[in-house]
Amino acid sequence: MPADVMIETVALKKHFPVRKGILQREAKAVRALDGISLTIRRGEVLGLVGESGSGKSTLGKTLMMQEPPTSGQIVFGDTEISRFSERLLKPFRRRMQMIFQDPFSSLNPRMSVGDSLTMPLRFQAPDMSASARLDKARQVIETVGLSGDILERFPHEFSGGQRQRIGIARALITDPEFIVADEAVSALDVSVQAQVLNLLTEIRHRWQLTMLFVTHDLAVVGHIADRVAVMYLGKIVEVAPTRELFTRPRHPYTEALMSAVPTPERRAHQRIMLEGDIPSPISPPSGCAFRTRCPYAKPACADSAPPLDVRGTGHYAACHRPELELASPIAT
Template sequence: MTDTLSSPRPEASNSPADSGQPLLEIRGLEKRFSLSGDFLEQLKFKGGKLVREQEHVHAINGVDLEIQRGEALCVVGESGCGKSTVARTVMGLLHPSAGEIRYAGERIDDLTTQALMPYRRRMQMIFQNPYASLNPRMTIQQTLEEPIRLHHPDWSRQRVRDQVDEVMESVGIAADWGKRYGHEFSGGQRQRIAIARALAVDPEFIVADEPISALDVSIQAQVLNLLMDARRDRNLTYLFITHDLAVVEHFGTRVAVMYLGRVCEVAPTATLFATPRHPYTQALMSAIPRLEDERPQHIRLEGEVPTPVHLPSGCVFHARCPHANARCREEVPRLIARDDGSQVACHGVEEGRID
C-alpha cells in the first residue's frame, strides 16, 4: 500500500483566503454538562423552603481560538481538559452553552440542521476509535458511498463509484476491500477507511480527534503520514486533537495547550517546543523523554487537578503553579499576544515574573 494521495482537492468556492480571514474562529466557547437530572430532580427542601439546585461539569470555559487556512492546529493537554469537547462542539455534535463558532466568517453554532448541511460537506471528522466509527452492517463500498449520495443527490451511480474508487486509491485501499465489512480489517486499515470516508466529499477542514491513539505504534506513523499527505495534496486544514507531544512536534504548524477547559498558551510549534512560556506548558515540555545532556530539568507539579464541577477562582492552574500570587487566585488571565507570535494566558508572564 502507499501513503501518498494522487488527486489534488479542488479549491473551495467563496473562499476568503486572500483576505487573511481565519477559516475557523472560536470566541468565548463554553460547554457545561448537567449533573442534576431533570427539573423535578433539581428541586430540594432546604431550611423549610423549596429550592432548585443545579450542578454542572464545566468542560470548556471560555475558549478562544483561530485556525488559518492550510494549517494544522494541534490541541494538547491531559485527559479531561476539554480537548475532545472542543472538537465535537466545533463539528456541531454538541451544542455550546455560550460563545460563538464562525466558519469562513459565518456563524454556524446557532444554525438549524438544514442550514448546516452545506457546512457538513466542507467540515468532516475522523474519530478516535476506528472499531466503533464504522457501521458493522455496511460494506466498505456502502460506507464510502453514503456521504457522497447525501451531499450530491444529483450525481449518477457511476460518478459516485468513480469518486469512491479515487478516494480509496488515494489512501491506499485495495479495490477488493469494497465488498467486505469493517470487522474484517485491522485497526490501521479501519482508520484508513475512516479517513477515506472523510475525504470522499472533498472537504476543506477536518477535525481529527486523537485518530492514531487507538492504533499500534507500528502503524501510527503510516496513518499520520497519510494525514500529512492529504493536507499537502488536498489543501486541507486540520484541528488535530492529541495528547502525544511527539505527534504534535511532527504534525502541527501551531499548538494550543489546554488545562481544565481553558487555553493556556497558543504558539507556532517550533516556538512552543523551544521556549514554552506558561508554567503548565513548561511542565509538559519537561516531561518529554530526550537523549540529550542539556535536556531541561523535569518539573514535578504538586497537588491534584481541580474538579471541573467546582472550578477554582482566578487562574485554573494556580493551585499547582509555583509562581501563583494573590492576583492569580482572584483574576482569570487573558490570552495576551507576544512578539514571537505566541499567546499566553498567565499573569506571571504578563508581569515579567516568569521568563
C-alpha cells in the first residue's frame, strides 16, 4: 500500500440483523453499509454526505471499529484491523478519535472538564503522571481557544460552542492521526458554527490531521473538505475532489441533493425535486438503489447495480447513464 494512505476499506459491509418470532430467527438485515471501498489519504479531509438513513454515520463508527464489520476489510496505516480483538485494537485507539454532534452527551456531567479530558490518557498512557496529564489537557484546551482555568469547571457551565471546543480538545488529547467528525457543527448556531469550522481548519493543518467529515450540510462540506463522497443506501454513489463534485456532478443523486439546498443567493431557481423518501435499507430496490427516485431512470437500471466508474481525474460515479448532462447549482 502506498505510504500516503491513512485508511482504506475494501468491500466493507455492515449488516444489522432484524430478528423475528419467538426463536429470534434472523429474518432480514438492515444493510447499513453495502460494499464500501474507499481510500482516505494522509492529511486530507474527506467529506461524507447523504440523507439520513444513507449509512454515513455507520461508516464513521465502523472505521473507528466501534462496531465490527460484517465483512470486508479496514486497513489503518499498513495494518488490517477489521478482525482485531479489543486487546489488539488498543494501540490503534489512541490514533483514531471521534467528534460528535452533541458533545454534552459525550461528557460526563459529574466530571470536571479536566477529568473528562485526561480520562483517555489514563488508559492510553498509564505511565504518564497526573501532572503531566493535566499539562497536556491545558495544552489542548488552549489549542481549541479556551483558557486553561476551565479545567476545574463542569460541562453544564458551557455554551454549545464551548462544549464543542471541549469535545474537540478531548479528541486531540491522545495526539490522533485520524478523526471522524460526525455532524460536528450541525447543532450550532451559524455564527458559532463559523467559529468552530475555522477552528477545525486551523487544527487540521497544525496537527496534520486526516479527517472523515460526516454531515448532511453541503455548504459546510464544500467549505471544509478536499474531496467529497456521496452515500445512498449503504453505497458510495459518487466521489470527487470538492470543487469538481460541486461544479460537475456526475450522479443524479448528487445533482438532486445539491439542487435541494436553499441558499440566500438562489431564489426561484429550477429545482430537481426528488419524490418520496429514501427507501428502507432492509429491502433496497434491485439494480441501482436510486432508480426509484431518479428522474433519469431507465428500465435497464433495475437489472444490475452500477459499479463506481472513473469519470475524470479522481472522479468516480456509480450510474448506468454516464452520458447524462447534469446541472450544478454553481456552474459558472
